[in-house]
Amino acid sequence: MLSPLVHDDPQTLGHYRLIARLGSGGMGTVYLGRSQRGRTVALKTLHPEFAAQREFRTRFQLEVDAARVIGGHHGAEVVDADALAETPWMATEYVLGLPLDDLVTVCGPLPGAATRAAGARLCGALAQLHGSHVVHRDLKPSNILITAQGPKIIDFGIARAAGDDRLTRTGAAAGTPAFMSPEQATGQEHTPAGDIFALAGVLVFASSGHGPFGTGQTADLLYRVRYSQPDLSQVPDELVGALERCLAKEPQERPTVQELGRHLGGIAGKFEDFLPDPVLAEILRRCGVAWEVPPPRLPAPPLGDSAPAPPEAARSVGRLHLTRRRALILGGGATLAAAAATGGAWALFRPDGASAAKQAPSPSSGKGAATAPKPNWQRRFGGESLQPAMTGDYVAVVRDGRLTTVDMEGEDAGTNRNVQDEPLVTDRGHFYGVSDELILHRVNAKTAAFGESVADLNDLELRDLNVHGPILIGAYKGTVVVQGMPKRGPDDTLKRHLVALDTETGKIRWRDKTEMGAKVAAAVRGTLILVDDIGRIWAIDMAKGKVTWSRKFDLLMDAGSSVGVDPDGHIYLGLDEIFALRVSDGKTIWRFGKGRSLQAPPGQKSKPYYGTPLYKKGIVYFLEPGTGVVALDARTGKLRWEAEAGWAVEVPPGAVPAAGDQYLYFPSRGSRLVTAFDLKTRAVKWVYIDPDKVLGPPTLMPHHGSHQLVVATDRRVLALPLK
Template structure:
């Protein structure tokens, strides 16, 4: 959204009155501006300290020229410019549409027909540039705006004429590493077929939701671009040979934009996809976002911040100012970035103080109508997996969705990586610093292998293969990870019966298998039957549903050697869902806590009940056969759980004594474990049609506030104490609010 003008911003540049700030960086500021006749434009002004730099002025003039070449049909049309002014500026049309990366994040990967039409238009746009002997050199999803009439290419800050190296220092690589061509990454001439390579990467992203060479540090990306094969997982089969040819390391083997347009138009089914199809291929969600942006601009009126307070008459030293993300800036401004200077060892460009490495994707675009105001960040996650709650992994939070396992910065919501190889909710677990997975890697090697997920979302082999255990899909489930040791349930290799499963411990640092023990008589045929585990007090305790019974089996194994210590049958919560919990077991150093018709504490050493709570208590209007208590949470000697349709209770973990209770009027508590904060207990409430998060004040034991959430909450919310946020999934979103 537009931001207020600063006290020292000019009132006018050229004939344009400044209305608001759209964003700013180290090189300049982008404003929302209007002409005397009322025309709204995005106006980019160079910082005064760069106005005397002739090399910078030359780059800015080239950006202006390139924007004029592509014109308004395929780019943000240049309305006016004065690159020779004392403070150079460029005014472009105000493009009404999100960048492609936000569009994919909002709607998920685009259908094949839409991708083909998108590619056809972008081929035309690049062809127009190339015929004028100009190459873009920084084509990427955030530089493609999606409008109701078709895509537009923006950001010509690093564009230049073919063969002109005057504005590029020797050995530097200007652009964005994740979408560079191999020749550009090597610091040599990037020609028109280099733009074709980048375009193929953009189309791979549009069709799959991930870049062809992943994400990560710039040096890693540059190496992969030059030497590694692209990751085309999820790409429609008909597009694979076309885009594989475009991504050839040898530029002489890539097609031209004209040939590529023809290849994209030919579906192989007798029909031809044309650029004119593009508007009809947009989803309703995306069209609604475009319409929202079309009206938002007229709701903003000029507003200027007052000068900062000072005590000695001297303005304070400038500090960080709130600024929109670069993606948001491009979405609103619809123009190119201000020119940036090549810097650093790798020579990639900086703009607005942020390295263009492709390592993250900001989730802070315009707030959807169903995201409540208390939410500080949100991210689109197509078909968020309600069977698994979010996991805290260092400063990140890992969440499973249709595209795979995604990790977000728990404080800001920026997506750090996406592990597309992790397809199922039972394929991963995590300790405090790393995610571990048993996802099949597609290799021909037999035997179970264990992987760690890197900080780019790539699976890194840490243990195995163990030839006596199956590597088949659904034949292994990581249960827990503590201190670099991963505990898994795995099926015996070659065995087709349900009885031959094992429990094993693997040292993720050395790759050594520490021990293996039989899982027991009542074992699942597939890991998708789900097992929930916890580690405490030298014990690994897990629970799983018993076949054809409305009970669960609770089992304890000794951590040192895996020896089975005890097992106990416990009731399920509902006749139609015997599974004990959506998430981890509630466990501390003395007990494991279980919910059913009563709350029960079971001793870790012997598996015997220590106390039970709930017998004879009124529990509200419950369906017949439903257990009264929801999954419990234990912390600091107190057990918290939902009770029937009445509210939540807090019990002494040592004795089961009722400490306090909080009623939930209007909406009963939901079937997920509460989350304990410092001031509040966060719990889910539901009436069957909508869900709320309610904050119970820990001093007064009353509801302090309630908040509707988008969609339905699946797994229990996560208290990410390191980041200071409570994170949950609901509907197609990951959301976070401040932890209090």
């Protein structure tokens, strides 16, 4: 989507006049440009700080070379490039299509036949690359554009010749964890078999709406990639066998790209014939963006101020008014009419940035549900996924190596490009983050700038599966906890080190070891509660750094998300039962749910769990799939009341609810983004419907000072009234 040029963007690159921004990431910016003869192109550039480094210029030249190898049939044709210019740039054709991740978000997963057709053509693209001894190394949904003629592979930023590891360095991007191969996750050579593994992950995503190893933080994803079996429960049966082979942990057990192509092929017809009508309509809608009136260039900020945020109207694409003439230019009136007749008209005429709140309640929202309120403000971000955090009056969003802070009016406060692509942690009104040089900093919430350094994490001699340095997992009362694996020792060790650092002195307060990746689930009364992915929960005395107790449950937990806490020294677990534990010794004080029937969502084969418990004024609230909203006495665990809610089965167990004075707010995935439940009437008050159909549940962050519920999805942040 188009964004306005900023004051210091160049006027031209080579022979091309810049029209607008198409996107910007941690490494560079992509512009929409036009030649003097009117040819429209996409221009990719490097940020100045990277252009000044020879290594990154070399990488950029390799990307240009790889893009030329794949050509215009399987990729975006390279029109021109200059890797030696002051601002290195590459001009490619402007592809009339949309990224696969956007397609699935807007239109839902592809049917089996469409997935096979896309997979067969992507095998042809990889065969062309591998035949020239080039491996992509970062194949993922956002790097695949879906057009009516077929898929195209883009973004060869870390592609290189097979066996060439000369350009690896500490902190450099090495791929995307959710779609990495096991060998890439451990720093080994990424061969063509690694691209096969990633392609299988892409096809799982295309056909099911989620990756084969779920979502989460980098450490969790990399562990699952190495040791867990892929989730193929929602993949069409005819694809399961082939994708299982492609996702084998050992490279030699995977099929070649030619073998996979033969398995997926054998379906005749044009690619567009396999695409559902809403997909074709969305492609057509996006084709018109390049011919819209471009947004005006933003002026320079006043002296001493940070760059102003784009006006709301300029942050997204202008309204798409398709005249009859423009419709003919984009593909003919018959195509436009067909899209409207098949129900795709909403995608053609819905303006970008329009309110996502449905003006009528969802059929499943509950009787008497009112119209959802419109957001007070909303911000859409580019990149793969958002990593949100809140402290004071600011929300911090990390995506693609860039940190942006937003105030409670939805305006940009500041930007920082030198951060690790991991969530920030908060403590005592401060953000803490890690720079690309692995320095732990206190972050200025208003400007997003790094303040004083707290500690050099390189001194801890920790790594994380050979890909990143140690990551932040929590903070509490002047202590930041980081996690990583020892740099020395067997590569197959599962031991992780937890290191607590004093935020004033940077000194190590204590160390602990855990078998699996851990997360901070709660902090109360001087005790840190940690949970890992295999059902272990334990407590650490923050002052002494000693484990005071630990327990193991026979169920996998969504670490840090299935735990509720109260200020009186109790935690509540949402598993196959609700458990209340004492923080002081870990003893169970009550449990609820034995003998009650839990209902699994349609199509889910795994055992259903209770929702994440929420404590509020002496009562513990949670969702029981199959029943609805349940309220228990926090002291005794006795049932206070329960309210029927069929939609409760749609809410994933790890979705963390929030509370206002009058309403409970339950996040979900898909179109039902937030459900407001009125505690007085014990009924749904309203449902906020999101047309983006997010893949995972949003993060809910109540801001009581402004009476707003800040909602962060994988693509945007918005604020709803909090009551």
